[in-house]
Amino acid sequence: MENKIFALVDCNNFFASCERVFNPALKNKPVVVLSNNDGCVIARSNEAKALGIEMGAPIFKCQDLIRRHHVHVYSSNFVLYGDMSRRVMNTLAQCTPQMEVYSIDEAFLSLDGFKQEGLFDYVRSIRVKVYLNTGLPVSIGVAPTKTLAKIANRIAKKQASTGGVFCLTEEEDINHWLKTIDVGDVWGIGHEKTKDLKRHGIDNAYGLKVADDEWIKKHLSIVSLKTVWELRGISCLPIEEMVPDKKSIATTRSFGREVQTLDELKEAIAAYVSKAAEKLRDQASVCGYLQVFVNSNPFKGQNYYSNSAGVLLSPPTAYTGKLIEAGHRLLEGIYRPEFSYKKAGVFLMNLQPEAVEQGDLFEEAYHNSRRQRLMRTVDAYNRRLANHGGIFMAAEGIIQPWYMNQTHKSKRFTTRWDELLEISI
DNA sequence: TCTGGGGTCCTAGGACCC
DNA sequence: TCTGGGGTCCTAGGACCC
Numbered sequence: 001m002e003n004k005i006f007a008l009v010d011c012n013n014f015f016a017s018c019e020r021v022f023n024p025a026l027k028n029k030p031v032v033v034l035s036n037n038d039g040c041v042i043a044r045s046n047e048a049k050a051l052g053i054e055m056g057a058p059i060f061k062c063q064d065l066i067r068r069h070h071v072h073v074y075s076s077n078f079v080l081y082g083d084m085s086r087r088v089m090n091t092l093a094q095c096t097p098q099m100e101v102y103s104i105d106e107a108f109l110s111l112d113g114f115k116q117e118g119l120f121d122y123v124r125s126i127r128v129k130v131y132l133n134t135g136l137p138v139s140i141g142v143a144p145t146k147t148l149a150k151i152a153n154r155i156a157k158k159q160a161s162t163g164g165v166f167c168l169t170e171e172e173d174i175n176h177w178l179k180t181i182d183v184g185d186v187w188g189i190g191h192e193k194t195k196d197l198k199r200h201g202i203d204n205a206y207g208l209k210v211a212d213d214e215w216i217k218k219h220l221s222i223v224s225l226k227t228v229w230e231l232r233g234i235s236c237l238p239i240e241e242m243v244p245d246k247k248s249i250a251t252t253r254s255f256g257r258e259v260q261t262l263d264e265l266k267e268a269i270a271a272y273v274s275k276a277a278e279k280l281r282d283q284a285s286v287c288g289y290l291q292v293f294v295n296s297n298p299f300k301g302q303n304y305y306s307n308s309a310g311v312l313l314s315p316p317t318a319y320t321g322k323l324i325e326a327g328h329r330l331l332e333g334i335y336r337p338e339f340s341y342k343k344a345g346v347f348l349m350n351l352q353p354e355a356v357e358q359g360d361l362f363e364e365a366y367h368n369s370r371r372q373r374l375m376r377t378v379d380a381y382n383r384r385l386a387n388h389g390g391i392f393m394a395a396e397g398i399i400q401p402w403y404m405n406q407t408h409k410s411k412r413f414t415t416r417w418d419e420l421l422e423i424s425i
Numbered sequence: 426t427c428t429g430g431g432g433t434c435c436t437a438g439g440a441c442c443c
Numbered sequence: 444t445c446t447g448g449g450g451t452c453c454t455a456g457g458a459c460c461c
Contacts, residue, residue: 034429035428035429035430036429036430037427037428037429038427038429039427039428039429040428040429042429042430056428056429057428058427058428059427059428060426060427060428061427061428063427076429076430102460102461103460103461104461105461106461187460188459188460189459190458190459190460191458191459192457192458192459193458193459221434221435221436221458222435223434223435223459246431246432246433247432247433248431248432248433249431249432250430250431250432251430251431252429252430252431253429253430254428254429254430297428298428299427299428343429345430404429405427
């Protein structure tokens with residue numbers, strides 16, 4: 001049997017690097033990108049990491065470091081990052097017959113059948129190609145399983161001497177490196193499992209590799225057993241080329257400021273439902289269960305309120321108007337005027353393909369209805385024009401005073417004619 | 426003043442049934 | 444005193460990932 005070879009390509013500090021592509025002055029400077037609502041740090045350039053700015057740290061706790069070291073701060077710009085991701089993935093798709101887009105900044109490539117001699121050079125050429133096409137630096141780890149490729153990638157990223165590419169293929173080599181990897185840094189081993197493993201004397205990835213199968217199955221799970229086998233070089237997780245339909249869709253956001261009135265909450269719920277319904281129609285599904293939640297600020301410590309409510313939708317639908325109506329009814333049931341609200345969200349669940357939906361005795365099905373045609377027209381228009389809002393439901397509001405804070409947002413350089421990069425000479 | 430968002434899968438436990 | 448056993452299905456919550 002032919003040996004399997006996986007490459008994991010991972011963009012370095014992806015969001016921060018995207019900002020850098022369009023602003024060369026950021027080169028070698030500390031850069032951080034914030035979560036929605038400018039809340040936490042979700043990406044850091046190496047320089048920012050070196051300053052001790054932690055991943056996930058609330059920005060107000062780093063204010064001092066940021067001022068002192070002139071850290072460049074950006075609000076998240078997912079339109080830009082999404083488009084840059086698409087460019088990276090398009091480049092990678094040219095480098096292998098089989099790949100899996102694993103996340104916005106990561107992809108697994110199958111390099112089965114490659115001869116050992118040319119492998120390293122080929123992988124290096126992929127790295128160069130991505131950089132030339134997009135301006136983004138990536139690290140690439142190569143190994144006989146996905147889990148080991150993740151580890152090889154980590155080594156490529158941490159050890160400058162690797163030049164961003166690391167192959168982990170020889171058994172002896174693998175064992176040597178696994179001993180240097182904390183067990184909690186193994187893909188699939190999270191915080192809780194790490195504690196459990198360390199209590200039983202398994203501290204590094206090598207310890208996990210040689211652990212007893214029965215013990216792992218009993219104390220962790222069948223999923224972790226696959227992880228262990230993968231560390232042994234037995235591939236259990238294949239490349240998943242097909243992107244399966246989502247089973248649930250969520251849109252949840254914190255507000256830019258506290259919200260008190262039912263009217264404002266209704267606007268927000270309408271806007272979130274609208275966004276979620278768009279994702280729903282993107283995969284040609286209808287939704288059979290809608291859930292809405294609100295909560296006050298959990299960090300205030302006192303007077304916390306959180307509640308949710310859901311409703312079955314019959315027949316299932318993807319019509320924004322109907323979903324908003326249902327969302328508003330749910331909201332009215334859980335709204336309490338004596339609280340102020342910091343966050344709200346909607347979940348679409350019980351999703352199914354629109355074409356096979358079940359009929360309902362009293363109401364017209366969504367599929368092939370006039371409402372479906374209306375939504376298709378709106379979606380097509382918004383996709384093409386995508387300028388300044390497009391078509392939206394009046395219920396979403398226009399001013400949207402509750403909208404999240406994005407004080408440091410860069411332009412959508414790659415997707416908007418009016419936000420193209422300008423260069424002065 | 427200021428603390429993200431969006432997913433999947435697994436498991437434990439309750440309800441229910443025979 | 445002594446009070447079965449096993450199966451399925453559903454749900455909520457946990458754990459993990461990026």
